[in-house]
Amino acid sequence: MVQKLDTLVETPSQTAGPYVHIGTIPTFAGNPGIYPEDLGLRAIEDGAAGEVITITGSVIDGTGWALRDAMIESWQADAAGKFPGQAGADAKVNGFCRFAAHKDTGEFTLRTVKPGKTPMRGGGFQAPHIALWIVARGINIGLQTRIYFEDEDNSADPLLSRIEQRNRVDTLIAKKTGDGQYRFDIRLQGDDETVFLDM
C-alpha cells in the first residue's frame, strides 16, 4: 500500500448531443426570450483596435459531409496580444465567441479582430492564433484546435513547430480569400484531418 493521493479526478465528458443549442444559444434553437440575448454573440464590440476579419468554414466529417449541428467556441487575445482581463487589454475585445454551423449549409462565420502574437511562459512568442473548442452530437469530448493565419509569420510558433508531419501544419492555417476574409475548414477525420490538441 502507498499513501492516498488527495487529488480529485476530472468529471468525465459526455457528448453535447444534437440539442446543445437549447442550452448554449437558445435563440438559434428557436427559443428566444429566455435570456435577453444569447451568450457570446460577438467576439468584439464596435471600436475594437486592429484589423476586423471574418473567418468562414465548415466542420466536415469523415465522409466529407459538413455537420449541421456543430457548436463552436473561440477564445483569443486582442490585437496587442493581451487576453481580456489582463492589464491593458482592449475593453472592446470580448475574446470569446460562440457560433453554430448553419442548419442548412453547415457553414459557420466568426467575425473578430486579428489577434496579436502572445508571450509564452519562459520566453518567446506564439504566432497570432485563435483557440477553438468544437462540440456536437457524436463528439464524445470537445475538440481543441487553433486557427493560425497564412499572412502572418508562423515560422517560430512553438505549437506549429511540434507537428512532426509538416504536411499537416496547413490544417491549422486559415487561407486568405479576400480583404479581411479567411477560410478555415475543420476536418474531423480522413484525408487532411485537422490537427487536434491535447493542451
Place this chain on the structure above:
Amino acid sequence: MSDPIIPTDMGPLIPRNRAMHPAAYDIDYKTSVPRSPKWPLLSMESTPSEETGPRFGHSLIGPMDNNLIINFSKDANKPAIGERVLMHGRVLDENGRPVPNTLVEIWQANAGGRYRHIKDTYLAPLDPNFGGCGRTITDENGYYEFLTIRPGAYPWPNRGNEWRPMHIHISVFGHSFAQRLITQMYFEGDPLIDHCPIAATIKNRSQLDRLVSALDFSKSRPLDFLAYKFDIVLRGRRQTMFENKLEGM
C-alpha cells in the same frame, strides 16, 4: 462582459487524463464513427490561450435563469409540468479547490422526453411552459443550484431500439478555456443507464458512476421538491516550488 482577472501565473493546467474520458471513437455510438479524429492529438503544455478564459459576472444572470420551472413562462402561476427537482452541487478543481464565479449552463428534455428544439420531432408533446434551459454562476464556494423538473427518458435513432436514460446536459466554463467541459447528469436508480451506449462510451465504471446524481434528502423540501446532488470536477493547475512563477500557492 468580463470581470477583471489577476494576470498572475497560476501554473500550467494539469494534463488531461484521457483514460478517464470517453474515447472519440465508439462503434456502439454510431454518430461518433465518422466524427472521431483518427490521428493522435498533439500534446503540449498549456499556454495563456488555454489558461485564460472568458469570465462572466453575476450581473449576466437574471433572477429566474436557474429556475427552469418558470423561466420560460415567466409566470409563477404557469409552471412546467413534471416532478419538481432541485439539482445542486459544487464545482471543484482537481486540487480540491472550489471554482467560484463560474458559469454553469444546463439543458434538458421536458417531463415527456421532448426537447424544445426545431430538430426534435418525438411524438411526446411540448409543454407550453417549459423551455428546457437554465444558467447560473457558482458562489464563492463553487456552489450552484437549479430548480427544474425531472426530464423524461426518450428514444433516439442508433441501434434498433435505443432509449436515453433521464439526463440533464451540463456545460461548465471554469476560469481557463481548456477547463471547458460538457457532460450529462443521470439520476440515481435509473435502469436505462446500463443500456445506454452514450453512457457506455465511458469505459471506467467508477467514472460513469460519477455522472449519476445522488438522491439527497438533506436538500429536499417537504411538500415541494426532491433534491439530487451533482458535484463537478474540472482540470486543475500545477503549482510547484520549482516552476517559473510569480507567486506561491
